Amino acid sequence: MKIVIIDYGAGNIQSIKFAVQRLGYEAVLSSNAEEIKKADKVIFPGVGEAGSAMRMLRSTGLDKVIPTLKQPVIGICLGMQLMCNHSEEGNTTGLGIFNTDVKRFDKTVKVPQIGWNQITNLESHLFDNVAESEYVYLVHSYYVPECSDEIARTEYGVNYSTALHRDNFYGVQFHPEKSSKTGEQILRNFLKIES
Template sequence: MKIVIIDYGAGNIQSIKFAIKRLGYEADLSSDAEEIRNADKVIFPGVGEAGSAMRMLRSTGLDKVIPTLKHPVLGICLGMQLMCNYSEEGDTKGLGIFDADVKRFDNSVKVPQIGWNQITNLDSHLFDHVENGEYVYLVHSYYVPECADEIARTEYGVNYSTALHRGNFYGVQFHPEKSSKTGEQILKNFLKLELRTKSDEV
């Protein structure tokens, strides 16, 4: 199986690569469009600020490549947010894969949210063998409000969509590579995914 982690200068790529290696697989880092298109699984990481990350994607043409991918794609943290329509962070237009906008937490909660929180309302094969209410690790100031593409939910001042799915695209707000056995199981499930539509997941 060919696994590619998109390399566009915004992501803690090495920790994801090590997490995949612990599962018995090797992952290649690449910004090459053809190599990304020919992968069996693609991981789209992201750490940093949405506006600058999108500028990096546009400068390499990857903003045009990612939405056309046909194999399972997993966006992590900022990667998931960039797959949405729009982010309040930097007034940024996203890739438009998920029909959702990204908003900033208000001042009623400590921002950023850093640490462990629960995922509930699990509704995808991405969460096979993961119990409702398991804890995952998050670091973020922006979130996706509950939406039709939601496959997991977290509460932090508000209920928000902590994981999304549409077609062959998946996104998680948390960091599976830092989420202990739960995150390891989610990565394992992603690597086992076949192409599924949202209706197939029901």
């Protein structure tokens, strides 16, 4: 199985690569459109600021490639947010894969949310063998409000969509590569999804 982690200068890609290796697979880091298209599974990471990350994607043409992919794709953290229509962070237009927008947490909660929180309302094979209300690791100041693509939910001041699914695209707000056995199981489930 060929696994490609999209390398566009906005991700903690090494920790994701190591997490994949711990599951017994090898992943390739690539920004090459043809190599990404030929992958069996694609991981779209993201750490940093939405506006600059989208600029990097546009500069390589990957903003046009990612929405056309047909194999299973998972966006992680900022990667998931960039797959939405729009983010309040930097007033950024996203890839439009998930038909929802990204909002900033209001001042009633400490921002960013850093640390462990629970995922509930699990509704996908992505969460096979993951118990309701398991803890995952999150670091973010922006969130996706509850929407029709939601497959998991987290509460932090508000209930928000902590995982999304539409067609062959998945997104998780949390970091599976930093979420211990639960995150490992979610990554394993993603790698087993048939295209």
